Amino acid sequence: MSSTQVHSSTQQAQYQAIDTPFLYVNKPVFINNLNQLRNKIEGLGANLRPHFKTLRSLEAAELLLPSKDSPVTVSTVKEAEALASAGYKDIVYAVGIADTKLPRIASMLTQGINVRVLLDSIEQAHQLNNFCETHGCSISALIELDCDGHRGGIAPEDDKLLEIAELLTDGAASFNGVLTHAGESYQCFDKQQLIDAAQNEVAAAVKAAERIRAANMVCDIVSIGSTPTAQSYQNLEGITEVRAGVYTFFDLVMAGLNVCQLSDIAASVVTSVIGHNADKNWIFVDAGWMALSGDRGTAEQPKDCGYGLVCDENGQVLSGLQVITVNQEHGIIQAVDGSPICLEEFPVGSRLHILPNHACATASMHAQYHVFDTDNDDYEIWNRVQGW
Amino acid sequence: MSSTQVHSSTQQAQYQAIDTPFLYVNKPVFINNLNQLRNKIEGLGANLRPHFKTLRSLEAAELLLPSKDSPVTVSTVKEAEALASAGYKDIVYAVGIADTKLPRIASMLTQGINVRVLLDSIEQAHQLNNFCETHGCSISALIELDCDGHRGGIAPEDDKLLEIAELLTDGAASFNGVLTHAGESYQCFDKQQLIDAAQNEVAAAVKAAERIRAANMVCDIVSIGSTPTAQSYQNLEGITEVRAGVYTFFDLVMAGLNVCQLSDIAASVVTSVIGHNADKNWIFVDAGWMALSGDRGTAEQPKDCGYGLVCDENGQVLSGLQVITVNQEHGIIQAVDGSPICLEEFPVGSRLHILPNHACATASMHAQYHVFDTDNDDYEIWNRVQGW
Numbered sequence: 001m002s003s004t005q006v007h008s009s010t011q012q013a014q015y016q017a018i019d020t021p022f023l024y025v026n027k028p029v030f031i032n033n034l035n036q037l038r039n040k041i042e043g044l045g046a047n048l049r050p051h052f053k054t055l056r057s058l059e060a061a062e063l064l065l066p067s068k069d070s071p072v073t074v075s076t077v078k079e080a081e082a083l084a085s086a087g088y089k090d091i092v093y094a095v096g097i098a099d100t101k102l103p104r105i106a107s108m109l110t111q112g113i114n115v116r117v118l119l120d121s122i123e124q125a126h127q128l129n130n131f132c133e134t135h136g137c138s139i140s141a142l143i144e145l146d147c148d149g150h151r152g153g154i155a156p157e158d159d160k161l162l163e164i165a166e167l168l169t170d171g172a173a174s175f176n177g178v179l180t181h182a183g184e185s186y187q188c189f190d191k192q193q194l195i196d197a198a199q200n201e202v203a204a205a206v207k208a209a210e211r212i213r214a215a216n217m218v219c220d221i222v223s224i225g226s227t228p229t230a231q232s233y234q235n236l237e238g239i240t241e242v243r244a245g246v247y248t249f250f251d252l253v254m255a256g257l258n259v260c261q262l263s264d265i266a267a268s269v270v271t272s273v274i275g276h277n278a279d280k281n282w283i284f285v286d287a288g289w290m291a292l293s294g295d296r297g298t299a300e301q302p303k304d305c306g307y308g309l310v311c312d313e314n315g316q317v318l319s320g321l322q323v324i325t326v327n328q329e330h331g332i333i334q335a336v337d338g339s340p341i342c343l344e345e346f347p348v349g350s351r352l353h354i355l356p357n358h359a360c361a362t363a364s365m366h367a368q369y370h371v372f373d374t375d376n377d378d379y380e381i382w383n384r385v386q387g388w
Numbered sequence: 389m390s391s392t393q394v395h396s397s398t399q400q401a402q403y404q405a406i407d408t409p410f411l412y413v414n415k416p417v418f419i420n421n422l423n424q425l426r427n428k429i430e431g432l433g434a435n436l437r438p439h440f441k442t443l444r445s446l447e448a449a450e451l452l453l454p455s456k457d458s459p460v461t462v463s464t465v466k467e468a469e470a471l472a473s474a475g476y477k478d479i480v481y482a483v484g485i486a487d488t489k490l491p492r493i494a495s496m497l498t499q500g501i502n503v504r505v506l507l508d509s510i511e512q513a514h515q516l517n518n519f520c521e522t523h524g525c526s527i528s529a530l531i532e533l534d535c536d537g538h539r540g541g542i543a544p545e546d547d548k549l550l551e552i553a554e555l556l557t558d559g560a561a562s563f564n565g566v567l568t569h570a571g572e573s574y575q576c577f578d579k580q581q582l583i584d585a586a587q588n589e590v591a592a593a594v595k596a597a598e599r600i601r602a603a604n605m606v607c608d609i610v611s612i613g614s615t616p617t618a619q620s621y622q623n624l625e626g627i628t629e630v631r632a633g634v635y636t637f638f639d640l641v642m643a644g645l646n647v648c649q650l651s652d653i654a655a656s657v658v659t660s661v662i663g664h665n666a667d668k669n670w671i672f673v674d675a676g677w678m679a680l681s682g683d684r685g686t687a688e689q690p691k692d693c694g695y696g697l698v699c700d701e702n703g704q705v706l707s708g709l710q711v712i713t714v715n716q717e718h719g720i721i722q723a724v725d726g727s728p729i730c731l732e733e734f735p736v737g738s739r740l741h742i743l744p745n746h747a748c749a750t751a752s753m754h755a756q757y758h759v760f761d762t763d764n765d766d767y768e769i770w771n772r773v774q775g776w
Contacts, residue, residue, distance in 0.1 A: 019465070019489065021776055053716055075717040076678075077407070095717050096662035096672055098737040101407065120663060123736050151718065152663050152672055183715075274484035275508060275540050284484055284540055290464075290752060291776075294682050327571075328441055328748055329463040329483050330539065348511050349486040360716055364678060364753075367774050386755050388409060388679075 005315035011372055014379045020272040021291035023366040024353060025382070026315070027373040030248065030266035034063060037230060037247050044236040047071055049092060049223065051245030052079050054360045057369060058086050059382040064248065073243045077104045082385040084113040091115045092142065092223070094179060094243065096152060099127040106137045116176055116221075120144040120153050125164045129171030140174040142221060147204035148197070150183030156208035162215050169217050177221030178208045181243070185228040188257065189302060198229035206238035231259040249359035252309060256301035262309070262317055267363060268353040269308070270370075271331065276343045283333040283346050287354055289326040293361035307331065308354040315353060323354055393703035399760055402767045408660040409679035411754040412741060413770070414703070415761040418636065418654035422451060425618060425635050432624040435459055437480060437611065439633030440467050442748045445757060446474050447770040452636065461631045465492045470773040472501040479503045480530065480611070482567060482631065484540060487515040494525045504564055504609075508532040508541050513552045517559030528562040530609060535592035536585070538571030544596035550603050557605050565609030566596045569631070573616035576645065577690060586617040594626035619647040637747035640697060644689035650697070650705055655751060656741040657696070658758075659719065664731045671721040671734050675742055677714040681749035695719065696742040703741060711742055 005026055007015055034050075041048045049071035050064050056079060065072055068087040073094050074080045080091045081104065089112065093105070097117040108115045119125060119141055132138055143164055146153030154161050161178075168175035185197040201224045212219040225243030236242070246253075249267040250260040271287035289307075298305040306322035310333055320339070325332040331354070335341055346352075356362035363369070369382040393414055395403055422438075429436045437459035438452050444467060453460055456475040461482050462468045468479045469492065477500065481493070485505040496503045507513060507529050520526055531552055534541030542549050549566075556563035573585040589612045600607040613631030621630070634641075637655040638648040659675035677695075686693040694710035698721055708727070713720040719742070723729055734740075744750035751757070757770040 019492070019776060095674065096736075098660045098662045098674070100660055100737050104407070121736070124663070127736060151715070151720070152665055152670075272486045272488055274486045275512070277540055282540075286483065286486070286776075289683075289749065294684075294749065295677075296682075327539070328752075332539070348484075348509070348515060349488050361677065361682065364716075388407060388674075 006374060007372065008377045011374070011377060011379055015372065018270070018370055020270050020351065021287040022270050023363060023369045024268050024270045025369045025371040026266045027371050027378070028375045029264060031063060033248055033250060033264060033266055037244060041230065041233070041236070041242045044233055046236040046239050047241040049073050049225075049241045049243045050248070051075070051094070051243050052083065054245040054248055054363060056363070056385045057382040058082060058385065059380070061086065061088070071241060073245070076388045077101055078388050079385055080108060080115050084108045084111060084115070089113050092179070093117050096120060096144065097124060097128065097141070099131055102128070102131045102139065105139055106135055109137055109139065114140065116140045116142055118142050118144050118179060119164070122160065122164060122167065125167040125171070125173070128173040129167065132172035138172060138174050140176040141168055142177050142179040142223065145178050145180035145204055145208050147180040147201050148182055148184040150181070153180060156204045156211065161208055161211065165212050165215070165217050175217065177219045177223065177240070178205055178212070179221070179223040180205050182224070182226045182229045185226050186253070186257070188228060191258065194228055194232040194257070194259070195234065198232040198234070201226075201229050202233065202236065202239055209238065227254060228257050228259050246359050249363065251356045251359040251362070252305045253297040253301065253358055256298055256303055256305070262355065265355050267359050267369070268311065268355050269362060271352055271354055273346045273348050273350050273352070275348060276346070278343060281334060281338070281341050283341065283343065285331045285333060285352060286329060287323070287331045288329045290328055291365055292323065292326055292331065292354060292356065293358065293365050294326060295356070295358040295361040297358040305357060308356055311353040311355060313351050313353065394762060395760065396765045399762070399765060399767055403760065406658070406758055408658050408739065409675040410658050411751060411757045412656050412658045413757045413759040414654050415759050415766070416763045417652060419451060421636055421638060421652060421654055425632060429618065429621070429624070429630045432621055434624040434627050435629040437461050437613070437629045437631045438636070439463070439482070439631050440471065442633040442636055442751060444751070444773045445770040446470060446773065447768070448636075449474065449476070459629060461633070464776045465489055466776050467773055468496060468503050472496045472499060472503070477501050480567070481505050484508065484532065485512060485516065485529070487519055490516070490519045490527065493527055494523055497525055497527065502528065504528045504530055506530050506532050506567060507552070510548065510552060510555065513555040513559070513561070516561040517555065520560035526560060526562050528564040529556055530565050530567040530611065533566050533568035533592055533596050535568045535589050536570055536572040538569070541568060544592045544599065549596055549599060553600050553603070553605050563605065565607045565611065565628070566593055566600070567609070567611040568593050570612070570614045570617045573614050574641070574645070576616060579646065582616055582620040582645070582647070583622065586620040586622070589617050590621065590624065590627055597626065615642060616645050616647050634747050637751065639747040639750070640693045640743055640745045641685040641689065644686055644691055644693070650743065653743050655747050655757070656699065656743050657750060659740055659742055661734050661736050661738050661740070663736060664734070666731060669722060669726070669729050671729065671731065673719045673721060673740060674717060675711070675719045676717045678716055679753055680711065680714055680719065680742060680744065681746065681753050682714060683744070683746040683749035685746040693745060696744055699741040699743060701739050701741065
């Protein structure tokens, strides 16, 4: 969170009028995050296809995406439908497709929205071809590549890659290209490891595209991305687009990977003190897992941040304090080293900000975001698209 | 989940028409859970004050609460407001109160809704008295007791108990009684431990009430409860009411404590297979932490259920399978012992049900519940009250 989070008296009144817990967005920090990555990726000659799954807000999309033709990534059909309803036309649904979801994809196609799907098996390619043949449509698909053994996808050197590309190219569906995600980059705790993961992601995608083209098929899209690698690319030759999502808000997991600073974290949960346990040196707050999420993404990092680091109302990190326990609507704050806290400095009703471990998870707990623009003395509410 | 979950052809069509992932409620199992605990507690001579935080649905409240005068517990002001808007009149907001939340409580009082608040400090008692004096109202409060060192509250033998009760009794606010929650009962893995925790909860509350009455103050409400202890009370003499929430849906954490059977779990997440990793014997499904929550409540139990146990479409547990990893919209299912899975039995597009670790957390991820009554060939949607 910005260390310059100072509200005007109007904003201060707006801020105090919102009952806690709520998700606070520091808009200048958010916009800076958007600009930094867009400039970097476009500077390297590729398109940015931001992942909508972190924000899931159409108000946020107006800042995230320069135009209605801007490429965007989604993780649910519902996100695609929301973006389509707002006129966005170039969408990749980057989760493996099941044929049961194809009617909703086809419906968007008839509205002139290009929603590409993702698959990594001959079974799915047959399902897609069959659906397109039966329904007289042509849905475009990308093949998911496995660049680091993280989850699904096909290895670039696997012959199934060509087999699936051919099935799609020759069938009723369309083949559009390849996509990979360096999921293992979340385990890279030094700069060189991250650079290596980024280069590996590029190399895997380029190799797959070259094999496909060598087999006389078109491979228009070569898509890579994860927030850690997106910060670490040095050369994007052969890559058409980069996907990333969490860079928009950033979070403690990303700070733990040194891909951002704490001051780059644009989202925090505002919470009120609701009690103390003087014997245990605990502060109780009204942000439990309902407000923070139960995400423990920093648990396996060198610096474990519990359920979140604690800031004062001005966004200053209160060194040494963490949310150590969460229940549904209770959080417990303690000094990490067990040292005494001056509980009088945290009276019942006073406010704190909690920096999230994982911005996607924390944002998902909130139907609305409260967005403060300290540069322009502006306050607005962004609504989150919910469901699947 | 009930082993008798068999849908009529009409229900089957309704079930298939809902896109995955979604929260499925087996209504006969749910109603049985409600009846079992109500009969037990009322049979022991106390009132049941169910906790609304698990369900947060007004449609569910019609089954949970016999009448608009039935006592109910909430964990947020928003839940209280939703219940008040539906005419429920006897509400306890069982999370420590901060004075910033009092205007909304006072507003409900003026509508004839009795919303009692909870506190455990002299600071809060002064805040409440001051608010009531300033605003010319009389909000009733319960004092939170600490019966097992779990979180907050005052020990029954602490003289602060009497001091706070006097402050409230003599001040502009009202004093209504005491409340405790045996949070440590979630760690009781044998029956005798649970019975002991239940008796301890009773004893702590009764002792506090007796001390207050001995000091010539009225103590109308003596409230205890947690789902594990609620199943284990044997004598409720001196107790006026019992609170519990997760017993409505039950879950794997409760099954791990032997306070329910797997067949008592009324809520599950329906998910579709979206891919496989044959090398790793993984099934990918479209239920990630967005649908399941990231709750790992069984991690510290004798039987760790990962992110959930796996059932087929008929609700039969598929022995040995678990969701081992979740990302935002991906879950990975694997055999716990690493043995091979016949992946052909799980084609892309086929459906599975995932039993939740923690029903409160899983339900919180869904804005709607899809409720199937196989006994009456009925299907309905329940809406979840969201926010704070």
